[in-house]
Amino acid sequence: MAAVNLVIPPARPIIPPRVPLISLETIEPVEFDLEPQPDLASLIGDGPGLDEGPGIEGGEGRGDGGTAAEGFFRLVPPSPRGMIIPPTNKSLRGRQVEVWVFVNEAGRVVADSTRLNPPTSDRGFNRRLIEEAAEWVFNPATQEGKPVAAWFPYTISM
Numbered sequence: 001m002a003a004v005n006l007v008i009p010p011a012r013p014i015i016p017p018r019v020p021l022i023s024l025e026t027i028e029p030v031e032f033d034l035e036p037q038p039d040l041a042s043l044i045g046d047g048p049g050l051d052e053g054p055g056i057e058g059g060e061g062r063g064d065g066g067t068a069a070e071g072f073f074r075l076v077p078p079s080p081r082g083m084i085i086p087p088t089n090k091s092l093r094g095r096q097v098e099v100w101v102f103v104n105e106a107g108r109v110v111a112d113s114t115r116l117n118p119p120t121s122d123r124g125f126n127r128r129l130i131e132e133a134a135e136w137v138f139n140p141a142t143q144e145g146k147p148v149a150a151w152f153p154y155t156i157s158m
Contacts (some may be wrong), residue, residue, distance in 0.1 A: 046115045068102050078103040078138040078152045085132065088102045088158040105147040107138040129156075 043107035097120055102113035114133045119126050133154075 023130060047100070074143070075150060076142045078141045079109065080106065080136065080138055080149055080152075080154075082135075082137040082142070083154070084135065085129075085156060088156075091121050092120050092122060092125065092158045095120065096158050097129070097156050097158070099129065101133050101136060101152050101154070102149065103138045103140060103152050104149045105140050107140040107147075109134050109136050109138075110149075 085117050098117040100113075100115040100117060102110040114130045116126055116129065120130065137150065140147035141152075142148065
């Protein structure tokens with residue numbers, strides 16, 4: 001037989017949360033134009049100052065150099081300058097492999113960044129594809145006109 005002493009800590013009081021004070025203030029109503037009226041002159045190209053701004057060469061408008069709706073701050077993905085694809089394996093016909101590489105600010109593929117999605121059943125082909133992808137050269141991605149590092153996907157159909 002063993003004796004056990006149990007000690008129960010004293011109960012802590014439960015403190016209810018503070019009740020918020022409600023104050024009534026009069027707020028001026030805000031009116032919204034549910035159907036905005038666009039400036040039709042600017043839509044058809046007759047508005048003032050439409051020939052100013054960088055736009056595209058020989059173009060009109062105040063665009064930011066032709067970077068589409070997202071504007072100057074969007075990420076422009078890297079573009080390939082030199083890509084060599086190893087010869088395909090006949091047993092892999094009809095398959096697609098997506099090759100993902102991480103391109104640094106200089107346009108080079110970062111070592112050990114290459115991923116295959118999905119990898120093929122041929123380990124030798126996977127290894128050759130990864131080795132070739134490590135040698136690819138790109139124009140780097142840009143954001144706000146400055147080179148930045150970014151992922152680049154490339155799909156290979158066999």
